[in-house]
Amino acid sequence: MTRRVMLTSSLLVLVAVVLVPFYWLVVGSTHRSAEVFGTPPPLLPGAHLLDNLATLESTVGFSRVVLNSTLIATLYTVLAGLVCTMAGYGFAKFDFRGREPLFGLLMLGLIVPSQVTLVPLFKMMLALEWLNTYQAIVLPNLALPFGIFLMRQSMSALPDELLSAGRVDGCGELRLFWRVVVPPMRPALAALAIYLFLYQWNDFVWPLIALRTRDAYTIPLAIASLQGANETDYGAILAGTAVAAIPMALLFLLLQRHFVSGLLAGAVKE
């Protein structure tokens, strides 16, 4: 009984500590820059969220930035979801020559640091005149090794009888994919979609290199660019950070079952 209370209360305290940054992010984003660093620091929400958002709009064109982030992440999620699901299916449910070496090659992408490709990709985008475009951000990571791995794992649980029954019925391969394979994969697809959206929404290094004008910026670029200006506006930075983080936190709370299974799927299976 007492051990139960002690364990539960100490973990609740720890969770509270972990959640303080979220709470304070909301608080800080509603205060002016000067108040953010007041003594004592603000502990309750203030009234200046709209002022901070207006500052963001005038300094970095924030509405355009949010639109960029949303479109890029959505486009990426749809396309990468398709590419990874198709590949996962191909690798899980067909026996074909070169399957293992090709899959191994893709999984190499999990180990080779993405930073290796930064300079060549920059030169490639420069030559294609794709800098500051959506495709420069969306295309290079469509074949995401983790996504392919995840879908292969999920697809391998699909009973082969289902596929052979479809084939006996004369169903073509593409039709089989859409009508028979994809529908029962919905939970895995939800997890994949969440993972992909989050990945692209938060991505920083490559956009930092490929998006060089302000109207092409995504949210992380915009809020990072506010730092180190002569008079850094911390209220505005916090408001922008809140726009980057809070929707994802809410999405997480809404879809947490899929979230957790999505982020774990690759990790726990051996």
Place this chain on the structure above:
Amino acid sequence: MTALAERAGAPPVHRAPSRRRWRGARLAPYLFTAPALLLFAAFKLYPIAWAFWLSLFKTDGGLQTFAGAANYRRLVADPLFWSALGNTGIILVVQVPLMLALAIGLAVALDSPLLRFKGFIRLGFFMPMVTGLVAYGLLFAILLNPQSGLVNWVLGLAGIGPVPWLTHGLWARVAVGLALTWHYTGYNAVIYLARLQALPQDHYDAAAVDGAGAWQRFRHVTLPGLRPVVLLTLVMSTIGTLQLFDEPYVMTHGGPDNSTMTLGLYLYANGFKFFDFGYASAIAYALTVIIGILGLVQFKFLGDRP
């Protein structure tokens, strides 16, 4: 293409497999994997190979001249490269083990039948994981502001401080480590928890029958059971740490005095501030080799034992 033709035609029911369809089924796996493979080849494999080629060139006043291994020789003699590697190494040997140990403790607590509000607590610890690296880096930089951040204010109430987070070499590293720990501990704990819940209960029962105490059960049942996922998270954390970029970029810009300079930041500075593509590529290749070696070592020491 055969599949498309199939799709257009009315599907006859239960007909014998025709030669045409057999070919369709044989081509299908290539059709399904082709987009991923082509994209991977164009935007991953080709750049990886190109980066190596670039690493053999020197940039002199905008001109690229073939220089053989000159960039790699320069790298070996570059004190900043070594200090960046050292900084990463410190995080790797201090922050990563502490975080993973913390995550194991947390997972065991979350697995305990004594714990109430399990769902809520698990959710709370997992929350930081969905926050982007730049977002939480900026947030932590503001929370840890040495003059008037929330953390030093709270510590001041307890009579501690002010701690020179971000402005003092050692404390800047601690600050980055704290931020990393906040972000990733819950994620690792949830991975461990899933593994713990999949472990067969009879091992615990057998240990309890043998009179093993809580610590002995942890030592002889829990830890060995967790080994494969600990290895996995260790390898993931190693790869992630060696590529560390976003957090120090927004929290410390690699400072003060390069004390939080990482290989990722150094690569970026050489490639995209000084536009020395050859040298940046050499750093990238050194990074790849280091990750490869460390991954192999970790698998060798942790992987094969039963």
